[in-house]
Amino acid sequence: MCFNMSMNMQAYSKIQLNGMTKEQLVNLYLNSYQSVKEEIDRKDEDISRLKELYAIQAQRKFGRSTEVAAGQQQFCFNEVEATIQDAGDIKEPTIEQAIKGYKRTVKRPKGKREADLQGIPVNVINVELPEDKLNEMFPSGYKRLPDQIYNKLRFVPAQFINDEYHIAVYRAVGKHVIVKADRPADLLKNSLATPEIVAAILNFKYVNSAPLYRLEQEFTRNGINISRQVMCSWVIRSSERYLSLVYDCMKKELLNCPVTHADETVVEVQKDGRKAGSESRLWIYASNANEGNPHTIYLYDYQKTRQAEHAINYLAGYSGVLVTDGYSGYHKLDSKVQSIRVAGCWVHARRGFAEVIKANPESAKGSVAEEAYEKITKIFHENNQFNGKTEEERLRGRQEIVKPTVDEFFKWAAEILLHVPAKSKTGAALSYCLNQEQYLRVFLDYANVPMSNNFAEQGIRPITIGRKSWYVIDTVNGAEASAVCYSIAETAKANNLKPYEYFRYLLAEIPKHMNEHSRNNDFINCLMPWSADLPDYCRKPNTDK
Numbered sequence: 001m002c003f004n005m006s007m008n009m010q011a012y013s014k015i016q017l018n019g020m021t022k023e024q025l026v027n028l029y030l031n032s033y034q035s036v037k038e039e040i041d042r043k044d045e046d047i048s049r050l051k052e053l054y055a056i057q058a059q060r061k062f063g064r065s066t067e068v069a070a071g072q073q074q075f076c077f078n079e080v081e082a083t084i085q086d087a088g089d090i091k092e093p094t095i096e097q098a099i100k101g102y103k104r105t106v107k108r109p110k111g112k113r114e115a116d117l118q119g120i121p122v123n124v125i126n127v128e129l130p131e132d133k134l135n136e137m138f139p140s141g142y143k144r145l146p147d148q149i150y151n152k153l154r155f156v157p158a159q160f161i162n163d164e165y166h167i168a169v170y171r172a173v174g175k176h177v178i179v180k181a182d183r184p185a186d187l188l189k190n191s192l193a194t195p196e197i198v199a200a201i202l203n204f205k206y207v208n209s210a211p212l213y214r215l216e217q218e219f220t221r222n223g224i225n226i227s228r229q230v231m232c233s234w235v236i237r238s239s240e241r242y243l244s245l246v247y248d249c250m251k252k253e254l255l256n257c258p259v260t261h262a263d264e265t266v267v268e269v270q271k272d273g274r275k276a277g278s279e280s281r282l283w284i285y286a287s288n289a290n291e292g293n294p295h296t297i298y299l300y301d302y303q304k305t306r307q308a309e310h311a312i313n314y315l316a317g318y319s320g321v322l323v324t325d326g327y328s329g330y331h332k333l334d335s336k337v338q339s340i341r342v343a344g345c346w347v348h349a350r351r352g353f354a355e356v357i358k359a360n361p362e363s364a365k366g367s368v369a370e371e372a373y374e375k376i377t378k379i380f381h382e383n384n385q386f387n388g389k390t391e392e393e394r395l396r397g398r399q400e401i402v403k404p405t406v407d408e409f410f411k412w413a414a415e416i417l418l419h420v421p422a423k424s425k426t427g428a429a430l431s432y433c434l435n436q437e438q439y440l441r442v443f444l445d446y447a448n449v450p451m452s453n454n455f456a457e458q459g460i461r462p463i464t465i466g467r468k469s470w471y472v473i474d475t476v477n478g479a480e481a482s483a484v485c486y487s488i489a490e491t492a493k494a495n496n497l498k499p500y501e502y503f504r505y506l507l508a509e510i511p512k513h514m515n516e517h518s519r520n521n522d523f524i525n526c527l528m529p530w531s532a533d534l535p536d537y538c539r540k541p542n543t544d545k
Contacts, residue, residue: 012028160222165183168181185512187511188234188237192226198235198503199500201215203499205235206499212228215231216231235485236481238507239484240477242506242510243484243485243488245510246488246524247299250488250491250528253528254299256294257297259292259320260287260320261284262283262311262323262456263284263456263457263460264282264284264327265460265463266279267279267282267302267479280302281305281306282463283302283303284460285301285456286455291448296491296495298490299491300484301314307329308328308330311329311330312333315333318337319339320341321342323343323450323456325348326436341442343440344441344442345451345452345453346379346452347452347454348453349429349432350373350377351429352425353370353373353429356369356426368420371416372409378405383397383402391448394447395446398443398444398447402444403444406440413433416430417430417434459490494529496539497538497540498537498540509527
């Protein structure tokens with residue numbers, strides 16, 4: 001009697017079952033049992049996957065962020081109490097410690113105190129006894145000894161000064177000849193704007209990530225009525241006219257760097273010709289001076305989409321290694337642009353396993369995710385032991401010591417993936433590593449290419465923090481202005497400059513060179529964040545003493 005062994009028992013009638021032999025009934029039962037077992041296993045796998053995804057999402061939403069180090073305070077309502085509750089004995093700093101930021105452990109040489117306090121205005125306040133009181137206390141006369149000196153640190157909030165220019169006008173006697181004194185270069189024609197106030201707006205917004213309506217309110221409380229719309233106009237016009245020159249020069253420097261990082265993040269521009277809520281992208285391109293590059297640079301580029309063509313166009317003419325995450329758009333550069341080689345990020349490769357472990361630490365013990373995490377961490381440790389070595393020593397160490405560990409990891413990942421549910425988070429993380437193998441191996445061939453794209457992610461962080469304060473990003477012009485301003489602010493910080501003073505200096509100096517009849521941009525080289533020609537007041541105090 002022939003029948004389909006894959007059919008369920010319920011497909012047979014009682015008469016049919018009674019007519020079957022014992023062997024047929026056993027085979028039917030075993031086949032049905034196996035089918036049911038496979039279905040149960042699939043359901044269990046789906047349930048495990050959903051539990052894993054739920055735990056990861058709960059960790060992302062309610063758990064501690066991996067970006068927050070132990071002991072680091074997050075923003076909270078009771079920040080003043082939370083900050084000091086575990087601080088122990090709080091010691092007041094000396095004036096030197098407050099200004100220079102270090103604790104003196106040895107006796108200062110003569111004249112050292114004066115050097116420490118340079119750059120901070122000193123207001124000497126003499127506290128003396130009246131002459132008649134002294135004569136009463138010392139009838140036979142007195143001699144004044146060295147003063148007892150102590151310091152207090154006073155903060156003067158925003159001050160507004162009305163600079164009223166009086167341009168001298170001359171007329172020749174007996175002749176209709178009138179001559180005026182040369183008028184200083186205006187930052188913005190027919191505008192109240194000065195380098196100081198525009199630099200303050202830029203610092204408030206692009207350094208401190210604060211929305212401009214708060215600055216508008218602060219100005220109003222001080223009796224100054226300047227709307228944030230006017231502030232935004234000043235920002236955009238100053239960016240287009242002056243700061244863009246600095247940006248363009250920094251981009252030329254970046255394109256000469258042998259190692260560059262790239263990343264991007266979502267921004268929203270309200271009026272860019274598309275429907276409301278459309279996502280735009282702010283791309284970052286960065287060079288790290290610690291990776292064999294001449295300068296540390298952060299550059300941002302606004303684009304409406306995440307298409308790979310934006311990176312290809314921005315990096316036109318670039319020759320070197322581009323360190324990125326696993327976004328496939330970057331990989332098109334590797335195939336379309338012969339002068340660019342794309343290197344992958346091992347932090348991204350490890351992140352998927354870290355999420356599994358964080359979501360459920362107990363069940364992750366001894367798991368494939370934990371084993372993968374430890375193997376990748378071992379690669380990091382082996383690579384780090386060559387930090388501080390010469391380029392030749394680093395490259396040799398990567399080839400002789402790190403490469404075998406990398407080979408072992410990818411061999412293990414390919415074998416273990418066969419025994420891990422493909423739809424699980426661990427399976428996805430393993431697949432990611434294997435799909436990115438070509439790019440993850442690139443660092444092994446270079447001494448200065450890092451294992452991760454953390455440097456670019458650090459440059460993205462100020463953008464994500466300040467995203468909600470971007471009142472300027474109402475139009476494409478505002479988005480492009482924000483990209484320029486963030487580029488200068490972040491590069492200034494990376495080169496140990498005071499962003500406010502640097503912005504102020506740029507906005508004071510560049511207009512002096514903007515002669516309509518003869519514009520020579522060579523002067524911009526002296527204004528770069530790494531230029532030795534910058535005035536000392538633009539630089540942060542050197543605390544490494």
